Amino acid sequence: MISKHKICALLTIAMATWIIYLNWSNVLNVTFMEEKKMSLNQHTISNAVLSATQRSFDISSQINVTIDKLNALLTKKCDGISVDPSNFSVIISNNGSSLSFEEYKQWQAYDFIKRHANPGKKKPTPPKLRKYTDAERPNPKTLLKNRDEQINIEEIEKNVESERATRLKQGDDDILQIAEVQQEISNSFYKVPNLIHYVWFGCNRMRVDHYITILGALRYQNPRLILIHGDCAPSGEYWDRLMKQGGEKIRLIRRTPPEKIWGIPIKVIEHRADVARLQLMLEVGGIYLDTDSAILRNVDELRNYSMLLSESNYNSLANGIIFANRKAWFLRRWYHEYRYFKDAAWGHNSVIVPWALWRVFPDKIHVVKELICRPNWEELPYIYHDLYDWHNNYIMHLYSRFVKKMDGTEEHTVKELAILNTTYGQVARHILWGDEKPRDIKDWLVTCNQTQGLPEIKSTFS
Incomplete structure (x- = not known):
């Protein structure tokens, strides 16, 4: 004999399931035979x-x-x-x-x-981030070769200028000659110029995730310029679309990948990109973003700090998002530590060294704990399978290189992103259309245009 309480519980579950079904059906306002x-x-x-x-x-x-x-x-x-x-x-x-x-x-x-729309079973409540404790953190002093606060600023500036001069002889563009860059550097209202930098080494097609993240910078930050530094321009339909939308705000800056740092050879391409971003920050400053780091709201309040990074794990600060004044002590100290660079030590100088410097010199940098680089690479299901509450995030690192591992596809289509019931889907729609609600895709499914459904191209950000 089933009790009244059990009957009520079963009815409640059935009603909740029916409401969820109706919500998604009503997106299309569809009745089916x-x-x-x-x-x-x-x-x-x-x-x-x-x-x-x-x-x-x-x-x-x-x-x-x-x-x-x-x-x-x-x-x-x-x-x-x-x-x-x-x-x-x-x-x-x-x-x-x-x-x-x-x-x-x-x-x-x-x-x-x-x-x-639903690639994974959702948790009944949004997932929560784990808090890191001091007990699990290593001793930062053991991670630094040089523990001194004092650095030779003149020597660092001389090294950066020497590397810059070498690139210019190779035919690279001189970023310091761009009028808008000069104006932003001299702007005294914010410590960090409203210049957004990306590094793009290699001749590659722009994927939809690249398009989304750069479009997010245009839509929510509206920087003075977006500077894409690389040795080969992106290609493809998303790149063509982005150039039309960004207009004169988007500039391609020819930049040869660095082959050495403090005389030490660099072979790993990711480490070359790590060094390039530090050098361009030391040249002009601004906001550096990886091509899978999406700005979700205006970040001007973060530009009030001369140096800002975000915690990505208990022993690392992410170098995929950097806010820096070109004269920031922390930026120079970080670059100084590259004197001890080892190409075989994956990520040591890029994420572990800045973490150690923060722990040893905490007053020299502002660190954001959870609103930029969390969820992190250990929390990928929060991005790709669950519905994480991202609405307070300034930025989200999407870790797009893991899309195939998490979703079984090299790249999502716009049609999939329009209805994808995950954090990734919500964030994509928030940037592509200005809100996170699922789209009505029935007309998009009868076209072979891969960007069908995206807003009309307008150079509204120039």
Whole structure:
């Protein structure tokens, strides 16, 4: 015999489940036909016209086309074809019943959401970050080769200038000759110039995650300039789109990857990027961001500190986000410690040394504990499978190199990001469309345009 209490509990669970289902169904405002729509491959199309930008397919009433063939037309890789849903009508017959093309799109959206919106089981409450304790932290003095506070500033400046002169002889751009850079450096209102820097070594296609993070900088920080330092320009549709949106705010700065630091050879490309970001910070200062670090709200209040980093673990400060005045003592001291650089010691000088310097000289830097680089690489499910409460974060490091490991794909499509029910999906929509709510994708599923659904391109940030 089931008690009244158990019956009430079961009813409550059933009601909650039904409400969750309705919330996601109402995103599309869709009503679906019964089982016949789950076996559409057995149906035929009696009349359809597919209009495209470069050519048209006329499927007349004398020809029967299966749903499989229709799907092949709608989802094939783009070769100049872009479906115009307003000129595409379909009637699918089955024993006297019919399915309009509008209903077909709704069914496709429903099926797409089922497959892509919820990649993992959600926790009943948002996950909480673990607090680090002093008991688990190492002795910072054992991590530094030089524990002195005093440094030879003149020697450091001479080294940075020598490296800069070498690059200029190789044909690199002189960032100090850019008028907007000069103006920002001389701006005395904030300690950190409103210049955002990215390092881009190698000739690579810009992925959607790169596009999202740089667009976030434009949308929420609106810097004086975004400076992309590298030896080869990004490529691809997302790069073309970004250049149109950013206009004159985005500048490509030719910069050769450094091959040595304090005379010590650098072979690992990631370590070359680590050194390059420190050197450009020492040249002009500003905000350095990794290409998978997304600004989620205005960060001007963080520019009041001459040096700011974020805690990423109990024994490391992230170098993927750096706020710095070019004359900051901490920045110079960090660079000084590269005298003892070892290419084989992965990450030591980039994240462990600044952590040790912070612990030894805590008054020389401002450290943000949880609102920039948490969740970290040990908390990836919080980003890719759960719904972490990110709304107080200034910045979030998305760790995009782990997308395949976490979600089974090298890169999410815009259509997937539009409905992805995870922290990553929410953050992407917050940047792409200005709010985190899921999008109605039914019209996007009948086009081969990979950026279908993104807001109209406007150079609103210039």
